[in-house]
Amino acid sequence: MDADLARCLAIRGTLYKGIDPSVLSQLTSVVQQHEMTAKQAAAAFDKFMTVHRQQSASASAEDVSAFRCELTRSKPQPLGVARTNNLFNRVSLDDMVLADVATVNGAEKAGTPSSAQQGASQRITPYMSRVAARSASASKAYVHTPTTGGKFAERQGAGSVVASLNSHLEVLAAAGSEAMDVDGGEGHAAAASLRCDFAVLGQPLPADCKYMVDRLEDKVGYLEQRILAAEVAAEAALGCEVHPAATAAQQLALFVGRVCCDTENGRLNAQSLLLEGSQKSSQGSRVRLDVSHCAAYRLFPGQVVALLGTNPSGHYIVASSMLPGAAAAPLPRTGLEALAGYASATGQEGLSLVAAAGPFTSSDDLEYAPLAALLDYCAAPGRGRSPPHLLLLVGPFVDEQHPLLRQGTLDQRFEDVYASRVLGQISRFVARVGSRTRVLLLPSTRDLHHHPVLPQPPLPEGQARSAGVTSLANPSTLRCNEVVVGVCAADWLMACNREEVARSTQPQDRLPELAALLPAQQSYMPLFPAPLGTPLDCSKAATALHMPYAPDLLLVPSDLAPFAKLCPLHQLEGAPAAAARAALAAASGDAQPAAAAQAQATFVPDCSAVCINPGRLAKGASGGTFADIRILPLAEAVNVAAGAPAATNAPVLHQLSSRCRVDIKRI
Numbered sequence: 101m102d103a104d105l106a107r108c109l110a111i112r113g114t115l116y117k118g119i120d121p122s123v124l125s126q127l128t129s130v131v132q133q134h135e136m137t138a139k140q141a142a143a144a145f146d147k148f149m150t151v152h153r154q155q156s157a158s159a160s161a162e163d164v165s166a167f168r169c170e171l172t173r174s175k176p177q178p179l180g181v182a183r184t185n186n187l188f189n190r191v192s193l194d195d196m197v198l199a200d201v202a203t204v205n206g207a208e209k210a211g212t213p214s215s216a217q218q219g220a221s222q223r224i225t226p227y228m229s230r231v232a233a234r235s236a237s238a239s240k241a242y243v244h245t246p247t248t249g250g251k252f253a254e255r256q257g258a259g260s261v262v263a264s265l266n267s268h269l270e271v272l273a274a275a276g277s278e279a280m281d282v283d284g285g286e287g288h289a290a291a292a293s294l295r296c297d298f299a300v301l302g303q304p305l306p307a308d309c310k311y312m313v314d315r316l317e318d319k320v321g322y323l324e325q326r327i328l329a330a331e332v333a334a335e336a337a338l339g340c341e342v343h344p345a346a347t348a349a350q351q352l353a354l355f356v357g358r359v360c361c362d363t364e365n366g367r368l369n370a371q372s373l374l375l376e377g378s379q380k381s382s383q384g385s386r387v388r389l390d391v392s393h394c395a396a397y398r399l400f401p402g403q404v405v406a407l408l409g410t411n412p413s414g415h416y417i418v419a420s421s422m423l424p425g426a427a428a429a430p431l432p433r434t435g436l437e438a439l440a441g442y443a444s445a446t447g448q449e450g451l452s453l454v455a456a457a458g459p460f461t462s463s464d465d466l467e468y469a470p471l472a473a474l475l476d477y478c479a480a481p482g483r484g485r486s487p488p489h490l491l492l493l494v495g496p497f498v499d500e501q502h503p504l505l506r507q508g509t510l511d512q513r514f515e516d517v518y519a520s521r522v523l524g525q526i527s528r529f530v531a532r533v534g535s536r537t538r539v540l541l542l543p544s545t546r547d548l549h550h551h552p553v554l555p556q557p558p559l560p561e562g563q564a565r566s567a568g569v570t571s572l573a574n575p576s577t578l579r580c581n582e583v584v585v586g587v588c589a590a591d592w593l594m595a596c597n598r599e600e601v602a603r604s605t606q607p608q609d610r611l612p613e614l615a616a617l618l619p620a621q622q623s624y625m626p627l628f629p630a631p632l633g634t635p636l637d638c639s640k641a642a643t644a645l646h647m648p649y650a651p652d653l654l655l656v657p658s659d660l661a662p663f664a665k666l667c668p669l670h671q672l673e674g675a676p677a678a679a680a681r682a683a684l685a686a687a688s689g690d691a692q693p694a695a696a697a698q699a700q701a702t703f704v705p706d707c708s709a710v711c712i713n714p715g716r717l718a719k720g721a722s723g724g725t726f727a728d729i730r731i732l733p734l735a736e737a738v739n740v741a742a743g744a745p746a747a748t749n750a751p752v753l754h755q756l757s758s759r760c761r762v763d764i765k766r767i
Contacts (some may be wrong), residue, residue, distance in 0.1 A: 103525055471717070
């Protein structure tokens with residue numbers, strides 16, 4: 101052994117040539133004591149000498165003694181042996197965690213409370229999560245039962261209405277709802293027939309999509325596609341070609357482009373506006389934009405706009421009027437026969453929907469008591485109320501901003517928190533109400549247990565399907581009977597509120613106007629660059645953020661004050677398009693008068709969407725708000741269902757503004 105060790109040391113360096121035999125014998129005994137081979141011992145001793153004995157000219161007995169102490173100190177301890185220091189390497193950390201898992205499993209088998217059940221806190225690391233996953237799957241099957249207590253239990257005004265829309269509309273409970281009991285009573289057979297027709301529109305992200313492949317070409321292509329779509333729509337509506345942004349135009353012309361700021365990461369204002377044209381028509385040129393002559397406008401970075409103006413020198417566009425709705429999503433329409441079928445299915449009760457946005461637990465605990473209170477509200481029938489057809493829950497479910505989760509002292513994985521404390525309660529709710537209510541879950545980029553990217557794939561289908569719920573991508577456009585619902589978990593109102601610049605000739609309700617920009621841009625996140633903290637993936641944004649239809653019901657969860665109001669749906673057709681054509685004709689010297697241009701306009705009735713910010717279900721340590729929505733059948737559809745002939749065979753607008761009642765309630 102001495103000869104092998106001397107040979108291995110000599111290979112390591114000249115420091116060990118001619119080593120004293122007594123020192124070599126002492127080193128050999130240390131090596132045999134720790135059951136090391138000669139090669140391993142030479143490598144370890146050379147490393148020790150390099151780190152701790154840099155000035156030594158040769159190995160001495162003191163060096164060997166110090167080496168023995170180092171090996172003893174770094175040797176992994178047996179499982180279950182308590183440590184006296186807080187320094188761990190990869191091997192010792194693995195042993196420590198495996199010991200904790202073995203202790204917990206042994207305690208559970210013995211019927212004694214485990215460390216997790218006793219509330220012992222453990223520091224979360226990815227390595228610990230991986231090792232803990234090897235343990236028994238009892239934690240996944242565990243369903244948490246929330247306890248009542250703290251400030252949430254002491255909240256005031258539970259069930260009170262803080263905001264409403266169309267409160268004059270009278271709603272009726274479904275027939276048979278009073279007969280429902282918690283075990284699924286006889287009312288479920290009648291309730292099942294009232295279940296709404298549900299479908300996902302557009303091209304949301306699939307659950308197995310790949311992201312983090314966002315290239316520079318994807319960003320350019322995404323922005324170019326949005327500008328080109330607006331150019332095509334504006335040219336079709338006005339009957340003229342788009343003028344290049346960087347080409348002089350002495351007469352009134354049509355310009356289409358993207359609003360930018362003249363400085364990177366600068367704040368947008370009326371003096372810092374630039375208009376970026378498309379690669380196809382303007383080679384991507386950016387030109388300064390003057391909006392001082394516009395009576396009204398509402399602009400933000402990334403917005404695609406169409407405007408009428410001049411460009412005297414080719415470097416400065418003077419806008420005379422904005423043309424809102426050039427890039428707007430089409431309005432949804434449905435035939436009266438189909439509407440009559442939906443009216444017959446739901447009866448006088450109409451379509452009922454409850455929407456809530458996370459966080460779903462108070463900031464001082466992880467009991468998820470607000471979620472339990474919401475599920476109890478939906479499950480228990482009351483006066484004029486029955487379990488809703490749809491229950492839409494918008495994340496975050498496991499919020500990254502929760503104080504207890506940010507500390508990293510939880511003894512569960514984030515996936516297990518979601519499975520036991522969220523899906524566990526929802527599965528009990530589904531078993532309670534049966535097929536009456538369809539539960540929809542939409543994630544958030546703030547969810548710790550899911551992919552932080554926008555657009556965001558749906559939550560894992562396996563757990564959701566076992567709990568009886570449907571997972572949606574973020575954002576999603578839904579069709580519930582005839583009603584088109586748009587929802588995105590990103591806080592658009594807060595982001596746009598910080599970035600926009602606006603002018604108006606008359607007082608406007610600001611929050612609904614901000615929400616109206618989404619269907620006007622045909623995108624759930626048209627702000628570019630994306631707001632800080634929003635991980636936008638442009639390679640998926642062109643399809644997954646696209647809004648296929650202007651929603652009848654637009655849900656915009658936000659930290660701002662909750663509200664339920666009507667927001668206008670701008671369309672570049674009808675009177676606005678006719679006025680723009682008349683202005684262009686007059687500027688070009690065309691003999692066609694403005695009245696003739698007005699006569700060519702197609703009539704488009706004034707239409708609005710119902711815009712709702714349900715607020716957050718939990719606000720700090722107390723309760724927040726949610727939205728209780730009831731959509732009554734269209735009067736013409738009720739008449740057709742009763743046997744009256746349809747007034748028209750053409751599809752009609754849904755007119756949700758006059759038949760939708762919304763109550764924003766405290767939980």
